[in-house]
Amino acid sequence: MGSRQITEKSLSMLRSLPRISLSNLRDNPGSKKTSKRGRAQHGGDKHGAGNKGSGQRQNYMRLGYETGNNPFYLRVPQEHYYRGHHLRRQYPPLSLLQLQHIIDKDRVDINKPIDIASIVKTGTYNFYPDQKHFGINLTDEGIDIFKAKINIEVQWASEQVIAAIERNGGVITTAYYDPHSLYLLKNPKKFFESGQAIPRRMIPPPDAIEYYTNPENRGYLADPDKVSEERLKLAQKYGYQLPNIESDPEYSMFCERKDPRQIFFGLEPGWVVNLKDKFILKPKDEELLQYYSA
Amino acid sequence: MATVLRSRCAFARLFAGKTGQILNNSIDLGIKSAPESLSATSVTRHYSSYSKSPFADKITEQYNYEIVKNPPEWTYVERLLPFETIPQVKPKDSYPSGWVPPKEEASNHPYFMRRTKNHEVPIYLNLYDRGQRKITKLKRIEGDIWSMNDEIKSLLEKKANKYVETRVHELGTFIEVKGDYVNELKEWALSKGF
Numbered sequence: 034m035g036s037r038q039i040t041e042k043s044l045s046m047l048r049s050l051p052r053i054s055l056s057n058l059r060d061n062p063g064s065k066k067t068s069k070r071g072r073a074q075h076g077g078d079k080h081g082a083g084n085k086g087s088g089q090r091q092n093y094m095r096l097g098y099e100t101g102n103n104p105f106y107l108r109v110p111q112e113h114y115y116r117g118h119h120l121r122r123q124y125p126p127l128s129l130l131q132l133q134h135i136i137d138k139d140r141v142d143i144n145k146p147i148d149i150a151s152i153v154k155t156g157t158y159n160f161y162p163d164q165k166h167f168g169i170n171l172t173d174e175g176i177d178i179f180k181a182k183i184n185i186e187v188q189w190a191s192e193q194v195i196a197a198i199e200r201n202g203g204v205i206t207t208a209y210y211d212p213h214s215l216y217l218l219k220n221p222k223k224f225f226e227s228g229q230a231i232p233r234r235m236i237p238p239p240d241a242i243e244y245y246t247n248p249e250n251r252g253y254l255a256d257p258d259k260v261s262e263e264r265l266k267l268a269q270k271y272g273y274q275l276p277n278i279e280s281d282p283e284y285s286m287f288c289e290r291k292d293p294r295q296i297f298f299g300l301e302p303g304w305v306v307n308l309k310d311k312f313i314l315k316p317k318d319e320e321l322l323q324y325y326s327a
Numbered sequence: 328m329a330t331v332l333r334s335r336c337a338f339a340r341l342f343a344g345k346t347g348q349i350l351n352n353s354i355d356l357g358i359k360s361a362p363e364s365l366s367a368t369s370v371t372r373h374y375s376s377y378s379k380s381p382f383a384d385k386i387t388e389q390y391n392y393e394i395v396k397n398p399p400e401w402t403y404v405e406r407l408l409p410f411e412t413i414p415q416v417k418p419k420d421s422y423p424s425g426w427v428p429p430k431e432e433a434s435n436h437p438y439f440m441r442r443t444k445n446h447e448v449p450i451y452l453n454l455y456d457r458g459q460r461k462i463t464k465l466k467r468i469e470g471d472i473w474s475m476n477d478e479i480k481s482l483l484e485k486k487a488n489k490y491v492e493t494r495v496h497e498l499g500t501f502i503e504v505k506g507d508y509v510n511e512l513k514e515w516a517l518s519k520g521f
Contacts, residue, residue, distance in 0.1 A: 051469065054500040134424040138446055139414050142406075150407055180423040221407035299403030305392075306404055313398040318391040 122167040122241070124189040127158055129197060130175025136183075146184040146289045146298060149210070150218040162215040171205075173197070184287050186253075195251055196267050202276035204287045208253040209245050211235035214296045221297065225306040230316075233294045233302040233325060253293060294325075301325070413444050430520030438470040440521040448516045452509045463504040463512060476502055482515060483508055 051057065070076065082089045097106045132152075135141050140155035149168055152158050160166055168188025176197045183203045190207055198205045210218065214234045217224045224231075237245050237254075245252035248259035268275040278287050294302060303325035305314040316322060374380040416428060429442055443449050449466040468475060476495045483491040483504065492505035504512070 053498070055498050056500060058498075130424060134426060137416075137419070137422045137424045137426050139416050145406065154407070154409055156410075175424070178423045178425070180421075222409060225404070297403065297407060299400050308404070308408075311397065311401060313395045313400060313404075315393045315395060316390065317393050318389075321390060 119165070121165070123165045124168055124170035125158070125160060125166055126170045126172045127152065127187075128172045128174035129179040129194065131157065132171070132185075133175060133179050133181060136181045143181055143183050144283070144286065146186065146286065148186040148218070148291070148298065149188070149215070150221060150297065153219050160215075160219060162212045162219060166215070167212070168210060168215065184289060186291070190250070192249075192267070193271075196271045196273070199264055199267065199275065200271070200273045202278060202281065204278065205251050206253050206290060207245060207250050208291065209237035209241055210296070217296055222308070225308050228305065228307075230305050231296060231300055231302050233327075234296050236293070253290070413446075416446055427517050433520035436470070436519060438468060438472060438475040440465070440516060440519075441467040441469065442521070443467070448513055448521060450509055450512050450516060452507055461505075461507045463506065463508045465502045465504070465512060465516075466500070468500045468502065472497055472500065472502065479504070479512060479515065483511060486511055 079089065094100070097104050099105070135152075135155045135157055136143055140157065141147055141151050145151075149160075152169060153160050158169070160168075170189040171185075171187045171191075171194045173191060173193045176193060179197050180201060181203070182201045183198065185198065185203065186206045186208050188207060188209065190205060195205050211234065213232065217231070236242075242254070244250055246254040248255040248263045251260060251263075265275060278284060281287060289298065291298060292301075296302070300306070300313075301315075303316045303321055306312075307314065316325070418428065422428070426446070428446075433439060440449065451464050451466070453462045453464055454460070455462065465479075472495055476493055479502070480491055480493050487506070487508075491508075494503040494505075496503070
């Protein structure tokens with residue numbers, strides 16, 4: 034092949050290829066070498082940051098610091114209702130708008146029950162159990178546009194949010210998970226790979242029991258009959274017709290709930306999941322069965 | 328849990344692996360406490376590291392397990408595993424959240440703007456100088472970037488009723504607009520079908 038042919042071939046190739054931009058441009062392999070520390074005239078300089086002080090260290094003063102004065106936030110009396118805030122349970126918010134958004138973008142499947150594992154799986158919810166995060170607080174932002182019909186399990190929900198979900202024919206449950214269970218729900222794959230048996234979920238602490246046994250909050254420990262009664266009451270309060278979920282074709286899906294001792298849907302405590310060989314190991318020993326069913 | 332015995336038997340290690348780290352329910356070694364077999368050999372000796380300790384032999388599997396192959400519950404496991412890629416959006420009748428899918432007619436223009444991997448329009452507000460300077464950045468522009476620049480410039484000048492500064496980076500395939508025009512530009516991009 035002559036050089037003219039090569040030139041024409043490359044030119045025709047260039048014409049058909051997308052335009053060169055920073056996103057598709059690369060150096061020739063091996064053409065770049067990381068330079069060493071400079072030793073010439075300006076080799077050890079300050080790189081324009083100046084000598085000492087704020088310029089060099091970028092140490093903008095911390096918020097509220099008054100260069101040595103008694104700062105405002107210490108000058109005024111303390112706000113005692115914040116005492117112990119670092120020990121309280123935190124429920125990071127997820128709004129109905131965000132929920133609708135991830136449903137629209139097919140990040141969660143509404144034909145299956147939604148729990149915190151499926152919300153965390155979408156990657157749109159920041160959740161850190163080690164920072165006293167105890168789960169989702171479903172908030173009312175986007176309450177008017179929310180149209181999905183779902184079976185959702187959250188950790189905290191207000192009355193309006195419960196009404197918004199039930200008005201669309203959905204079901205909501207509030208459920209407590211202990212921090213250890215939340216670690217498993219945040220990254221189930223990591224847990225399965227560790228080869229341990231799925232533990233039991235713990236019961237709520239004394240100060241949370243009241244919330245999770247209350248049918249008004251759709252607590253998971255509440256009496257189901259009272260919950261259906263409260264559903265009707267809430268529909269009357271907010272003035273909407275409660276859709277009949279018994280006649281729904283997906284009634285069985287809307288009835289799916291976790292056992293109070295269960296962490297994952299469909300998987301029982303005591304089982305070991307082998308991801309590599311796709312086995313599930315189930316205990317048969319009487320002692321283990323008794324332990325995990327307790 | 329004073330000692331964790333190393334075992335050649337993988338099955339026993341299922342339990343013995345990281346129990347100390349993670350199980351809060353109980354410390355469960357998978358072997359029932361049989362003191363006469365363990366205490367004589369293991370309690371007195373302390374090895375410098377776990378890897379230097381000898382393999383434990385003759386661990387009897389005392390817990391009875393059933394291994395289920397192709398279990399019907401595997402769908403529940405698959406549901407929990409993370410996405411390998413970000414899922415494609417299936418076409419729907421309506422999107423109540425306000426998200427708009429890209430349209431076919433977007434390719435009719437001399438320029439094109441690709442959606443991000445999260446199916447969003449790549450228009451962002453960047454803050455500089457501790458929030459004093461606001462720059463709207465339009466990214467991932469393909470095709471005739473200069474005609475796109477002219478169009479958004481005239482559009483924004485008409486809307487804001489003042490001169491609007493823009494900066495085109497042809498090689499970097501982005502346009503920067505001085506000021507916060509994110510909502511106007513997003514609206515414009517969606518109207519174009521991007």
